[in-house]
Amino acid sequence: MHTIQNRRSFLASAAAVGVAGVLRTTRRAWAEPPPETTTIRFAKISGICIAPQYAAEDLLRLEGFTDVSYVLTEAGYGTSGLIARGDVDFSLNFAAPLAVAIDAGDPIKVLAGLHTGCFELFGNDSIHGMTDLKGKTVGVQGLGSTPYVFLTSMAAYVGLVPQKDIRWVTNPAVRPMELFIEGKVDAFLGFPPEPQELHARNIGHVVVNKSLDRPWSQYFCCMLAGNADFVRNNPVATKRVLRAILKAADLCVAEPRRIARQIVDAGFTANYDFALQTMSEVPYGKWREYDPEDTIRFYALRLNESGMIKSSPHEIIANGTDWHFLSEVQRELKT
Numbered sequence: 155m156h157t158i159q160n161r162r163s164f165l166a167s168a169a170a171v172g173v174a175g176v177l178r179t180t181r182r183a184w185a186e187p188p189p190e191t192t193t194i195r196f197a198k199i200s201g202i203c204i205a206p207q208y209a210a211e212d213l214l215r216l217e218g219f220t221d222v223s224y225v226l227t228e229a230g231y232g233t234s235g236l237i238a239r240g241d242v243d244f245s246l247n248f249a250a251p252l253a254v255a256i257d258a259g260d261p262i263k264v265l266a267g268l269h270t271g272c273f274e275l276f277g278n279d280s281i282h283g284m285t286d287l288k289g290k291t292v293g294v295q296g297l298g299s300t301p302y303v304f305l306t307s308m309a310a311y312v313g314l315v316p317q318k319d320i321r322w323v324t325n326p327a328v329r330p331m332e333l334f335i336e337g338k339v340d341a342f343l344g345f346p347p348e349p350q351e352l353h354a355r356n357i358g359h360v361v362v363n364k365s366l367d368r369p370w371s372q373y374f375c376c377m378l379a380g381n382a383d384f385v386r387n388n389p390v391a392t393k394r395v396l397r398a399i400l401k402a403a404d405l406c407v408a409e410p411r412r413i414a415r416q417i418v419d420a421g422f423t424a425n426y427d428f429a430l431q432t433m434s435e436v437p438y439g440k441w442r443e444y445d446p447e448d449t450i451r452f453y454a455l456r457l458n459e460s461g462m463i464k465s466s467p468h469e470i471i472a473n474g475t476d477w478h479f480l481s482e483v484q485r486e487l488k489t
Contacts (some may be wrong), residue, residue, distance in 0.1 A: 188217045189391035196223035199235045202432050203272030204246035204376055205253040209413045210402035211420075217394035233300075234379070243384045244395055246376040250303045250453045255256040256474030257454075257463035261382035264478045265396055267374030267446035268403055270439045271365025273304065274349040276334060276358040277341040284362065288319045293330030293339035297322060301330065303462065307420050307453055308370070310460035317461070334358060344467045346436070347428035354428075365437055370422070374440070380419040384474060393479045394423035400483060405439040446480070447471060468489035 165422035194214060196207050214222050225242050227233055229452065234251050236242045238260035246268055255262055281290060285307060294302040306376055309316040321331075323339050330342035335357055344352065352358055364370045385392045406413050418426045454467035465473070 165200075175404045184261075187194060187390050188390050188395075189394050191389040191391055192219050193221040194219045194244070194391070195225055195242045196393060197236050197242045197247075198226045199233065199420065200423070201272075201347075202417060202429055203269070203308065203346045203436055204280050205406055205413060205417055205422075205429075205433065205436075206268060206402040207244070207378075207398050207437065208247050208417045208420065208422045209405060211348050212402050213398035217398050219391075220396070221351070225290050234262060235262060237379055237381050240381050240383065242381075244378060244380045244399075246302065246399075248300045249449050250378050250457060251300050251308050251375055251451060251458055252377060252379055253454045253470050254303055254463055256470050257457075257465045258448050261384045262474055263385045264377050264379045264446065264450060264475045265385070265392070265477070266378045266441060267401065267444055267449055268376045268378060268399070269365075269436050270371055270373065270440045270444065271363070271375045272436050273301075273343050273345050273364045273375065273434070274383075275308075275341060275359050276342050276349070276352060276359040276363040278334075278358060281341050281361055284308055285314065288314055290340040291338075291380070293323045293333040293342040295330060296324050296326055299389050300345075305343055306462055307456035310456050312334060315403075322385065340462045346432040347425060350425075350428040350431045362466070365435065367436070369452075369454050372381075372444075373452050374444060374446055377446060381399075388481075393482060397483045397486070400487065401418050402442055403438040403441055406436075408435045442484075447475065447477065450475060467489070 158248045192486070211222050225236060227236055232243050233247045234255035237247070238244055238255060252262060252264055276288040277286070282288060292305060294305070294419050306316040311322060314320065320408045323333060325333065330339065330346060331352070333339045341361065362370065364375055378396060380392060410430060414426055414429035414433045417423055418429055423429050450471055454463065454465070454470040458466065462468070
């Protein structure tokens with residue numbers, strides 16, 4: 155009975171993205187071998203730009219997963235480690251930290267890109283561009299955190315030496331946003347729902363918007379990555395997970411209000427208005443348009459230039475990516 159209800163709920167909610175396509179995909183899933191495991195685990199963070207993996211639970215159950223769980227971690231900090239250790243099987247994670255983890259030899263496979271932007275670099279009145287970060291204080295949760303890695307690659311791109319030119323302020327006990335609000339740092343990188351909150355409170359101004367400003371808007375931000383051993387040992391399950399996540403991304407585009415309500419009701423975030431704003435602004439449909447390998451190459455080159463990684467982009471791609479699942483699902487969904 156539960157499976158029937160899930161299927162009815164899914165088909166009803168997916169009407170906006172084309173019932174015929176949904177039915178075609180569902181029938182194909184039923185015709186495939188069952189997943190090698192019916193248990194699947196994802197990371198849970200306070201950031202809500204990874205909404206597709208939260209919104210995919212019913213889709214995952216339709217794909218044959220009876221036990222779908224979420225493991226709590228800090229936003230953008232340690233997600234790659236959870237994947238590498240096998241504490242979670244999959245998670246959407248940010249491109250640059252994934253490249254750092256692959257360079258370190260962590261058993262991770264990047265499978266697809268989801269969207270091209272969610273973060274915003276906020277600055278005070280002394281900062282109007284990336285080069286203005288020279289000599290300024292920037293708040294990050296920790297050296298190695300997602301904001302630190304992204305800002306390092308961005309600073310290197312505009313000619314700064316991030317380890318020397320920027321004064322990094324770290325405090326694991328205090329959110330960088332709070333330091334920025336209190337005037338204790340000049341800038342910080344915010345992830346939803348932080349930008350939405352600052353805009354609502356009219357605090358600071360945006361220096362870089364990942365989804366709008368080039369060259370950052372031309373590359374994926376969040377990408378789906380899996381534990382390499384899981385991907386190798388469970389190819390059917392891996393393909394089913396990817397298909398569910400990509401369909402969930404389409405639902406974020408087609409029904410932002412319903413998805414925003416869903417992730418609030420499920421406890422992934424608290425503020426419906428901020429969630430809806432995120433669903434409406436983040437370009438979740440870009441997985442159909444952009445080449446994920448270009449993203450890995452771009453960030454691997456930036457990180458190599460800044461000394462954050464030793465591997466070449468070619469080595470990162472060869473050791474830490476697998477695009478054949480994406481190619482199969484793209485053919486099925488006729489992208």
